[in-house]
Amino acid sequence: MNRRNEKQELLVQKRREDDFSNHLQAEVLNNRLLNEVIKMHQETCWISEIMFEYDKNLLEWMGLVEFTDIIPDYYEKSFQFSVEPDFVERSRSCRTFVNDWSIEMDDFGEILRDSFGRFSNTLSKNYPSAGGLYPILPLVYIFNKNVLKGVDIKGCYLFNSTQFELILLKEYSEQSIEEVKKQINPTDSFLFSNIAIGYAIDLKRAITKYRKRGYRYALIEVGAMCQSFRESISKFNNLGDFCFAGFNDNALTYLSGLNPRLAPVALIQWFGEKNDV
Template identity: 40%
Template sequence: MSKKNNNVTDYWDYSLYKILDKGVLEDVLKFHQSTTTIKNGDYTNPFSHNTYNWLDQVEYQDTLPNFFLGEIDLDITKENFQNSKREFKKESIPKSTLGNILYKSFGRSKDHSSKRYPSAGALYPVMPLIYILDDEAVLGIPSAKGVYLFDSEKSVLKKIKSWNEEEFNSFVQSINPWQNELYSNILIGYAINMEKTVAKYKKRGYRHALIEVGLMAQAFREVIKQENSLGDFCWSGFDDNTVTYYSGLNPRLCPVTLLQWFGITGENI
């Protein structure tokens, strides 16, 4: 029998702290922070000429072994897959469409508590955030601008952050520090609850969480391709800590690790 879900937020889960290894948590937090991008006004290109030469050779190429024992031909009929889309129309998405794609991507099954994607130990430590950057971005949600957390148990959006003008401008700059461009007026963020991540599986739990982020992003892409004219692309070129801060979360304990832009492309994908 599936365990019953409750609505107790992770931040108040006192039983978690009875089993949490603080040393492991600190190690994981330090490692994660070492991977973050801190802008601080530095626009220096991190790639050398040699790096670009190497990229010309390896982009869009499989990683294959130099030596192998043999090959087996497979009977394959090639088809076109949905690729990343970076150009979106400034059109509003209906509330019903948004709800449908969020539920099918991140919601719980009708007859049990599992989701579309697997999670180690059924812990689901990754929180799907919805950023609405314009009050008119979603038809049926007035004054929608802000950050929301999708509650998969109740199938509701919980608003966790509103911005004043200064905060919003800082947030926009932190999303794309080097180009200062918004690709769409709505996007998804994936934030990892680091304490929940390491409580059971210790450091290995961090690996599980990163895998889960990828699974969620792919689940979202597979769902929106069922909707005509919707597309997406994943984005990691953001100022991690600043984005997390302006998402209303703790940059150390609940860092945003991936953003996924989406919107109406105007194409019948």
């Protein structure tokens, strides 16, 4: 059997396994519980961020607690470490990026592999996942055909962590990019950078085993994934990132080529070359 036929046979076998696993999931998934989790998630969604307003007392409270730690009023004892706080030249989070920056295909492939790829000997990834289920879909948004060398189609992609490939979910025209801008920043309508990572939750997979608790595990995994990505780009001294969840949830998920009810986008991680100006 030549390599091409062997690959086709593996793909056929994978489809059979997927079909069977979907059949089993339909048998064991509690649809009443799924609807409860979906309802709970939808209660956290924004239709438009401009509908969310701060009153005077909330603004005052924010000014008092931002960048502070939570310390209980009463505790038994404390022990002091003989260390000094580290100093950084700038915040770890970067919101301004070089507009005409681009990255080589292989460099980006290494970043995605190190962040979200499976290890060949264990099939695990660089971050933990409850039960090894990995219910979070790692997305790649490309808003400029020059930002990722070798990929000239703008759109939303899924990173295949086994085959190490980008799968186009939805191609973007200039008009659709403008619509994405509106859903990300309704008041200003702009993109932070020309490329970003997205994290979507497969709600069915998340809750089939762990029920409602699976939703909590999924959110924990999103946090672990974005930290894994941050660590992976740290080898490139000029790259920075910025995590953002202030978008219009259902609209952006739909524009990502996904089902807003079953695979909502929970977080976007913008990245690129840091603009130190």
